[in-house]
Amino acid sequence: MAPEQRREQLLDAVLRVIVEEGIHKVSIDSVARAAGVSRPVIYGLFEDSDALLRASLDREETAALAELATAVPLASAGDPGRAATESLERFLTAVQATPDRWRAVFQLVDSSTPTFRRRLERGRQAFIAALETFVREAVPAERRAAVDVELTARTLFALFWEAGRLVLAAPEAFPPQRIRDFAASLIPALPAFQQPGG
Numbered sequence: 001m002a003p004e005q006r007r008e009q010l011l012d013a014v015l016r017v018i019v020e021e022g023i024h025k026v027s028i029d030s031v032a033r034a035a036g037v038s039r040p041v042i043y044g045l046f047e048d049s050d051a052l053l054r055a056s057l058d059r060e061e062t063a064a065l066a067e068l069a070t071a072v073p074l075a076s077a078g079d080p081g082r083a084a085t086e087s088l089e090r091f092l093t094a095v096q097a098t099p100d101r102w103r104a105v106f107q108l109v110d111s112s113t114p115t116f117r118r119r120l121e122r123g124r125q126a127f128i129a130a131l132e133t134f135v136r137e138a139v140p141a142e143r144r145a146a147v148d149v150e151l152t153a154r155t156l157f158a159l160f161w162e163a164g165r166l167v168l169a170a171p172e173a174f175p176p177q178r179i180r181d182f183a184a185s186l187i188p189a190l191p192a193f194q195q196p197g198g
Contacts, residue, residue, distance in 0.1 A: 015056060019103045023107070027049050064123060068127045073087035080135075080139075081193035082184075084134070085187050091163070096168075096176070
């Protein structure tokens with residue numbers, strides 16, 4: 001196996017260990033078992049378990065942020081309530097397409113490891129900031145004073161985040177279509193997205 005392919009295989013194994021056993025169980029031995037390789041194979045690419053874990057988190061953080069970026073609604077899309085609902089649907093599609101990545105993200109947010117919590121918190125804050133920009137641009141200038149942009153953005157974030165957790169934790173009870181239908185009635189009812197005369 002080429003070194004780059006082997007590296008990806010090992011990082012996939014780290015992700016499996018995080019999801020199945022928890023971040024505290026990531027070690028050279030646990031990753032070797034998960035990948036079906038010997039310890040020397042890992043040491044050929046990574047100095048130690050910390051380097052292995054950092055590389056895995058770097059990869060997953062980069063990919064998760066890219067997926068979040070595609071989920072940010074655009075104020076220029078027309079109806080902002082519909083744009084936000086469609087963005088939620090894109091986010092849920094990304095979560096379902098890479099479930100281990102997002103299971104790890106949701107687990108690490110609750111992790112007792114401050115370093116990893118801080119990394120994830122930066123990503124969450126960036127997503128909230130992007131949602132604030134969306135809300136600010138979506139609300140007509142004459143109505144901006146009456147809209148709490150920050151709380152609206154945080155409400156959207158809470159909806160996205162909890163919906164992502166639910167489609168992974170309880171997909172039968174909370175399928176994406178159920179969440180989308182709920183969001184399609186909830187989001188337009190937020191003061192920021194109410195249409196004139198609505």
